[in-house]
Amino acid sequence: MTIVLRSDDMRRRNRLRIIQIVRRGGTVSRGEIAQAATLSPATVSTISSELIVEGVLIARSAETGPSAGRGRPSTSLSVNPQFCHAVLIILKIGAVNVAIVDYAGTVIAREHFHLDMANVTMEDFRDTLITEIRQTWNASGLAAGQLARISIGIQGTTDIAGLRLLRSPMTPLTDIPVAFWLEEEFGVPVRLANDCDLIARALNWRDPERYSDNFAAILLAHGVGMGLFLRGQIINGTRSSGTEFGHMLHQADGALCRCGSNGCIEADAGDYAITRRYRGKPVNATPQSHVEPVEIIRIAEAARAGDALAAETFASAGRALGTGLAGIFALVDPFRIAFVGHGAAAFDLMEPALREVLKNSNASAASNIPIDLYVDEMPLVFEGCGIGALLEIDATQADRVGETSKP
Amino acid sequence: MTIVLRSDDMRRRNRLRIIQIVRRGGTVSRGEIAQAATLSPATVSTISSELIVEGVLIARSAETGPSAGRGRPSTSLSVNPQFCHAVLIILKIGAVNVAIVDYAGTVIAREHFHLDMANVTMEDFRDTLITEIRQTWNASGLAAGQLARISIGIQGTTDIAGLRLLRSPMTPLTDIPVAFWLEEEFGVPVRLANDCDLIARALNWRDPERYSDNFAAILLAHGVGMGLFLRGQIINGTRSSGTEFGHMLHQADGALCRCGSNGCIEADAGDYAITRRYRGKPVNATPQSHVEPVEIIRIAEAARAGDALAAETFASAGRALGTGLAGIFALVDPFRIAFVGHGAAAFDLMEPALREVLKNSNASAASNIPIDLYVDEMPLVFEGCGIGALLEIDATQADRVGETSKP
DNA sequence: CCTATTAATTCGAGCCTCAAAAAAAATCGT
């Protein structure tokens, strides 16, 4: 009865630790959990049976099959897929992707809608979102109580709490209270996150060896964005989210950027910058509002076929990116970079110039940082959005300590 | 007897919390501690009497004097100055400052030695340091067992653990294992830290309201350095310490920097950059190795008296600083800056240009960030070094839970 | 069918925090 507020801290943290070990491991025995969490078997036994009663975990008894030797076989624990579900929404230019994942992360449903955010009112946007979520949810046949959370990935910056979409290249609307709308409508926590942050989170989850403490994911698309991990934590603004890497100044009085400034990295490395330069337009020409990814690929092919202007265009992009990175590497030591998005398909053309700039910078050791490429960004954005939602649910559930006795 | 390794986590953290509340408060009653720590009076009573037995805290009984009304008067607790002492060392160009502080932070002794680090061997450096520490310690009359820690502030970068001085503008030596030397000699933990980080730490300690989660201290001296706090934590390299703000590139093919690169912020804003430009030398001229601070002050006075070249020199420095800051503010939202060092005495001359650059950057909201000035950096470096050492000792002491029963 | 072996649970001890009660140490009022 007495709700102890502080001293259950230990139990809360151990609950979370166990949930996350199981989530990462997929199916693990109690003994393995004990080892991974450096807890005693006794404690793991107590907590995990609580979590099973709560429905968070399930024991998949003798599924091991052909047994593994003598002795009592271990029973594997897994996250219970049916515990709850999350709705994921990825807003892209012109499109809304809605997905439903179960508590184990499996995609249950997925819908694609068209939406021209460039020409839409606040009210329409709100109503459209709600309608499309409802439609997807209803089609899935899940009960309303099964919805635990809504997570949204967007291009643009949100407030630090992830409740409002402050501004986005997708729309002239600003300060859109998306999370409030949906929380009111669906009665569950709703959070927005920047797509680049989600990509970084996905990489961190997929391959924690490679993408652990310090790394960045750079999205090369129409614009240039960055998701940055330092010391294992996503770094974003102090008042708003999103590291605006694309808008770091790399050249005074440089090319004209979408944002109205001159000399942003994006203004030399974004899609519109590539086409602008390749078509011989002046660097101050108004940026195109949209470029088909194919065009970039085509220009890359031209460059590889010996087109000097195309080659120089990508080299210029590489220098812009390198200059920006050099600036960051002056503040924190060089780290691994993942280039993501269709621009990554042309990275071979940017790489020499990029590394050359790094080599000539103060942090010349940065010139041989490891770089990985992921051309298709959508799977990563989805995955990051999903894992983010699930980890938040885990934390919520870990907090609900001592509720086993009731139901 | 059974040394519990994990489950004492709670007690350990509460011990630390109490020590730090007392350290910050100076003299606080148990009741006030309970409130500040959101612990019950019972717990505070137990822990604080333990800490008194250990000698960490002392009860200063009825020192309140003329009483404060009815009821049992509260007894104030303070950090016990005699609990232990720390040696602080600040290495400046040509000089070694050694100080001894007691556990309450009071400076007990302070010595100043000359040392030309530019022309010294590893062995000489080691022997000199040890001799000077010994000399200062012996003169203080303290017992050997009273030494708990040695903290060292330096210009330059250290490894992430603060054990080695990787490189410093003060000396051609590199990778100097300073901490190992002194730990071996004195048998206590030794840590090195970058002077700018120490300045930032000092500001954070002095005025946590103003300098809390996100701010930077920028040292304007011969070079330009930065101590950066993000989310309440010092940010420095992932493999080495020190944010090399001064070596961020702000202009491709710009002025020649000490480091050999071109276009570093320092190469337009450091002392040597000011004198170089004011004396009409080309921006590629080899940097002076030392500039008397008075010279900078004199050039500033000339600028204020109407000297156009002097004014432009400082404006140029302001632009360099502004460009660097704009880059950082693209990654994390704008925050408060403290300019420290004799360069801050000329900040009025740099400010318009600096704010102008910020205003024209993508993060134009950054143009009115609050800026504070501290012309004399040494008190801040010392304070930061001292509080850093004491907080580390606190943490060590908090770990020694359950040792009350023995002595 | 019994034994060896490994996994998981149960049990009791030892900490830790907390609320409530008790003790301590002042002032106030008559």
Added chain:
DNA sequence: ACGATTTTTTTTGAGGCTCGAATTAATAGG
């Protein structure tokens, strides 16, 4: 002067939590 009042601190007992050790469960091998 001295008990009543007030405020702070300590003591006491209860309830949680984790852990080691003992116990129970579940399998393979002979």
